[in-house]
Amino acid sequence: QVQLVQSGAEVKKPGASVKVSCQASGYNFNDYYIHWVRQAPGQGLEWMGWINPNSGGANSAQNFRGRVTMTRDSSISTSFMELSRLKFDDTAVYYCARGNPQGAFDFWGQGTLVTVSS
Amino acid sequence: DIQMTQSPPTLSASVGDRVTITCRASQIISTWLAWYQQKPGKAPKYLIYKASILESGVPSRFSGSGSGTEFTLTISSLQPDDFATYYCQQYNSFPWTFGLGTKVEIK
Numbered sequence: 001q002v003q004l005v006q007s008g009a010e011v012k013k014p015g016a017s018v019k020v021s022c023q024a025s026g027y028n029f030n031d032y033y034i035h036w037v038r039q040a041p042g043q044g045l046e047w048m049g050w051i052n053p054n055s056g057g058a059n060s061a062q063n064f065r066g067r068v069t070m071t072r073d074s075s076i077s078t079s080f081m082e083l084s085r086l087k088f089d090d091t092a093v094y095y096c097a098r099g100n101p102q103g104a105f106d107f108w109g110q111g112t113l114v115t116v117s118s
Numbered sequence: 119d120i121q122m123t124q125s126p127p128t129l130s131a132s133v134g135d136r137v138t139i140t141c142r143a144s145q146i147i148s149t150w151l152a153w154y155q156q157k158p159g160k161a162p163k164y165l166i167y168k169a170s171i172l173e174s175g176v177p178s179r180f181s182g183s184g185s186g187t188e189f190t191l192t193i194s195s196l197q198p199d200d201f202a203t204y205y206c207q208q209y210n211s212f213p214w215t216f217g218l219g220t221k222v223e224i225k
Contacts, residue, residue, distance in 0.1 A: 108162055
């Protein structure tokens with residue numbers, strides 16, 4: 001069965017970077033985009049960007065451009081999202097999700113809580 | 119960016135009620151709309167895509183409709199497991215955007 005398993009919770013100081021991993025199983029990793037979505041405490045869902053595991057090409061929302069880097073290691077079916085220059089309001093649960101051929105997100109990781117605190 | 123407006127923000131209902139949630143897009147998105155259900159502390163769950171197509175395994179009491187800019191998610195007979203927050207999402211154009219959510223709570 002399709003599974004996306006993310007790395008554990010992180011606590012970072014303002015200005016630091018965080019790197020979250022998302023390991024896929026149960027399907028051909030290179031066949032589906034991986035998207036990253038975040039959710040601040042008590043708030044809605046915010047799409048951050050996607051990576052094409054096959055080519056490594058990526059694109060991000062304007063809000064994150066210049067601060068987010070999405071990469072992958074196809075040998076271990078894992079995508080990574082690195083967010084730099086962290087601010088207090090980057091505190092959120094970060095999800096990876098598989099983009100299906102229709103463009104929606106059919107499978108999600110369990111989420112990774114990133115807390116930015118001094 | 120395409121803005122997605124959901125209403126109502128909160129909905130109080132009883133088991134067995136018919137419930138309808140509305141999602142409006144700020145631009146025409148054809149039927150490139152998905153619905154997700156999220157429970158506290160959990161990842162969203164994929165319910166519906168292309169505005170009206172039920173994902174495999176989703177109970178038939180859920181249905182979606184609409185095209186262009188107006189969409190609805192209907193639960194025909196609310197069950198205890200359905201109390202959750204529901205989000206719409208457009209994937210017509212970059213960047214993908216979500217509505218702010220509708221919380222369905224027990225009356």
